[in-house]
Amino acid sequence: xxITALKDNTFLNNWLAQIPTKVHYVPDNxxxxxxxxxxxxxxxxxxxxxxxxxxxxSILKRNFRNLILKSETAEDIQNFRYPNTIxxxxxxxxxxxxxxxxxxxxxxxxxxxxxxxxxxxxxxTKDFFAALxxxxxxxxxxxxxxxxxxxxxxxxxxxxxxxxxxxxxxLVIVDKSVECTIxxxxxxxxxxxxxxxxLGEVFMDENALINxxxxxxxxxxxxxxxxxxxxxxxxxxxxxxxxxxxxxAMWRNNLNIHINDKAANAELKGLSIGKNQNIxxxxxxxxxxxxxAHSNQLYKNIADDKSTVLFNGFILVNKNAQKTNAxxxxxxxxxxxxxxIFAKPQLEIYADDVKCSHGSSTGALNEDAMFYLRARGIDKxxxxxxxxxxxxxDILESIENTHIREYIQNQIHI
Amino acid sequence: MSLLSIKNLHVTVDGNDILKGINLDINSGEIHAIMGPxxxxxxxxxxxxxxxxxxxxxxxxxxxxxxxxLELSPEDRAREGIFLAFQYPVEIPGVxxxxxxxxxxxxxxxxxxxxPIEASDFLKLVKEKQKDLDLPANxxxxxxxxxxxxxxxxxxxxxxxxxxxxxxAVLDETDSGLxxxxxxxxxxxxxxxxxxxxxxxxxxxxxxxxxxxxxxxxHILYKGKIIKSGxxxxxxxxxxxxxxAFKVEI
Numbered sequence: 286x287x288i289t290a291l292k293d294n295t296f297l298n299n300w301l302a303q304i305p306t307k308v309h310y311v312p313d314n315x316x317x318x319x320x321x322x323x324x325x326x327x328x329x330x331x332x333x334x335x336x337x338x339x340x341x342x343s344i345l346k347r348n349f350r351n352l353i354l355k356s357e358t359a360e361d362i363q364n365f366r367y368p369n370t371i372x373x374x375x376x377x378x379x380x381x382x383x384x385x386x387x388x389x390x391x392x393x394x395x396x397x398x399x400x401x402x403x404x405x406x407x408x409x410t411k412d413f414f415a416a417l418x419x420x421x422x423x424x425x426x427x428x429x430x431x432x433x434x435x436x437x438x439x440x441x442x443x444x445x446x447x448x449x450x451x452x453x454x455x456l457v458i459v460d461k462s463v464e465c466t467i468x469x470x471x472x473x474x475x476x477x478x479x480x481x482x483x484l485g486e487v488f489m490d491e492n493a494l495i496n497x498x499x500x501x502x503x504x505x506x507x508x509x510x511x512x513x514x515x516x517x518x519x520x521x522x523x524x525x526x527x528x529x530x531x532x533x534a535m536w537r538n539n540l541n542i543h544i545n546d547k548a549a550n551a552e553l554k555g556l557s558i559g560k561n562q563n564i565x566x567x568x569x570x571x572x573x574x575x576x577x578a579h580s581n582q583l584y585k586n587i588a589d590d591k592s593t594v595l596f597n598g599f600i601l602v603n604k605n606a607q608k609t610n611a612x613x614x615x616x617x618x619x620x621x622x623x624x625x626i627f628a629k630p631q632l633e634i635y636a637d638d639v640k641c642s643h644g645s646s647t648g649a650l651n652e653d654a655m656f657y658l659r660a661r662g663i664d665k666x667x668x669x670x671x672x673x674x675x676x677x678x679d680i681l682e683s684i685e686n687t688h689i690r691e692y693i694q695n696q697i698h699i
Numbered sequence: 700m701s702l703l704s705i706k707n708l709h710v711t712v713d714g715n716d717i718l719k720g721i722n723l724d725i726n727s728g729e730i731h732a733i734m735g736p737x738x739x740x741x742x743x744x745x746x747x748x749x750x751x752x753x754x755x756x757x758x759x760x761x762x763x764x765x766x767x768x769l770e771l772s773p774e775d776r777a778r779e780g781i782f783l784a785f786q787y788p789v790e791i792p793g794v795x796x797x798x799x800x801x802x803x804x805x806x807x808x809x810x811x812x813x814x815p816i817e818a819s820d821f822l823k824l825v826k827e828k829q830k831d832l833d834l835p836a837n838x839x840x841x842x843x844x845x846x847x848x849x850x851x852x853x854x855x856x857x858x859x860x861x862x863x864x865x866x867x868a869v870l871d872e873t874d875s876g877l878x879x880x881x882x883x884x885x886x887x888x889x890x891x892x893x894x895x896x897x898x899x900x901x902x903x904x905x906x907x908x909x910x911x912x913x914x915x916x917x918h919i920l921y922k923g924k925i926i927k928s929g930x931x932x933x934x935x936x937x938x939x940x941x942x943x944a945f946k947v948e949i
Binding site: 305608652653654656657658659660662663664665667668671672674675676677678 | 749750751752772773774776777779782783785788789790791793794799800802803804805807810842859863
């Protein structure tokens with residue numbers, strides 16, 4: 286498929302011209318849709334409602350006028366830390382799997398049966414970067430889980446220190462009644478401003494269960510990341526999702542949950558801790574297409590220094606989705622006068638027999654509690670730490686896997 | 700030398716004069732009671748001693764154990780040995796009661812140049828004091844004051860007092876909201892803590908608590924000033940005639 290020249294957007298044109306295009310695995314109709322979206326919408330500006338308060342255009346123009354794209358060498362990738370480890374880089378998927386029942390494919394080994402999944406969650410028609418990934422990401426990792434697993438699967442998005450523009454796309458399929466834990470992490474040493482654009486589509490068959498934990502942290506303050514994930518839940522499928530976003534120049538996560546059949550269950554928990562000039566933007570959309578399902582969201586956000594933390598939570602209940610229970614809550618803590626928090630709940634309900642609620646609260650640390658602790662001899666810094674841990678601990682405690690939970694707890698420095 | 704010496708203390712809160720020249724000396728081994736009607740400045744005095752923000756000392760000084768404490772942070776005052784039992788203990792969900800107490804104890808020990816307490820010694824100490832105060836183990840292992848009844852919160856304050864063992868205990872209306880059984884247990888806790896090397900300042904509306912924690916001195920606080928001091932019979936007199944009778948003496 287030829288990439289047609291784009292009108293009226295020199296920066297975007299120049300940009301796209303630098304990216305080699307060899308995307309053969311995406312179905313033609315999906316590719317056309319993605320390219321149309323890119324052409325029509327262009328890079329989102331702050332006038333775009335979805336990117337309001339996230340100056341993505343100026344970040345790109347400031348840091349990524351010229352793209353540097355280099356291939357990884359195989360030696361860079363050998364960090365197999367968990368029994369089931371999958372390491373995804375720009376152009377290669379490496380893995381070591383202790384357990385059976387996990388099939389891995391890449392763009393050049395993809396089987397026809399998987400093609401129908403690609404783009405079927407329509408992320409590429411909702412977000413510029415999802416469209417960009419769909420049309421321009423040459424590397425695809427397919428993870429097909431066919432048996433219930435004893436150990437978690439560790440998906441490591443390995444960053445290259447040589448390329449300043451990196452994309453990866455994953456497709457995860459979990460078979461009927463299969464239960465698994467997936468721990469996704471982005472890490473690596475970056476020495477220059479680096480833009481990472483990840484897209485993931487996850488399909489859960491009937492009665493499947495996933496504990497999905499995504500942890501993001503980058504102390505270099507050079508990494509700008511956008512993720513677009515869609516989870517598609519069949520009947521009685523159960524998703525428990527944790528999004529932990531810590532120090533990093535920018536984390537923008539779009540998380541779409543499609544409740545496609547009866548009695549599916551989605552529990553979303555999030556913890557964002559913004560420091561320095563971090564931008565952390567959590568955007569969730571729970572789409573109840575079918576009834577008798579349950580969704581629950583609890584996001585806790587902390588903004589310190591000059592950081593900006595955003596939570597946009599959208600719940601849609603279609604008219605067929607009777608007997609839906611959908612709850613959402615965001616709790617926000619501002620630690621500094623220079624920090625900013627935006628929290629926006631949004632409900633659209635077209636069915637009449639549902640239970641839905643949303644709530645959001647924003648405030649500073651409780652001064653009475655601070656004084657109480659200090660009046661017992663505990664210094665201000667320790668008192669603040671105790672109260673912060675008290676604020677977010679329930680999010681971490683609900684991570685069932687002890688090893689992952691403790692690993693993440695040790696990554697949090699407040 | 701007094702353990703606590705308050706001289707001509709003037710305090711404003713939000714621009715309002717609350718304390719208007721308090722003088723008070725407390726020696727080690729003594730129990731003092733301050734009684735006064737609502738709005739007389741009792742709680743302000745306790746907060747000023749503990750170092751709460753928003754209470755501005757415009758005149759006077761507070762010398763504790765030979766040190767001017769007005770420049771000290773709340774935590775350093777606690778480490779010097781001032782303990783305030785709160786009228787309204789704060790509920791802090793997510794902060795474990797026992798871990799909090801251990802952190803507090805070790806902060807105080809560190810300030811004094813002592814090693815952190817051994818885990819086994821700490822548990823022994825906690826068990827002993829918890830038994831004294833009739834506090835169920837599951838309660839003290841919960842989040843700090845979280846979901847505690849009024850009585851349980853006050854008991855927990857005295858439990859902390861007995862574990863931290865400070866030089867001066869300031870009890871801010873510790874009797875409020877207590878039934879008679881809880882009142883006795885709390886008073887026993889305070890009496891068990893009290894010895895010749897420390898002092899207790901009881902702040903209360905009513906004489907009732909003073910039947911169980913018997914003061915050496917009673918002071919009447921009215922409109923920001925101590926208008927009369929005496930021994931424990933003053934509290935009885937006050938109970939009989941009410942604050943009105945003393946106003947005329949000013």
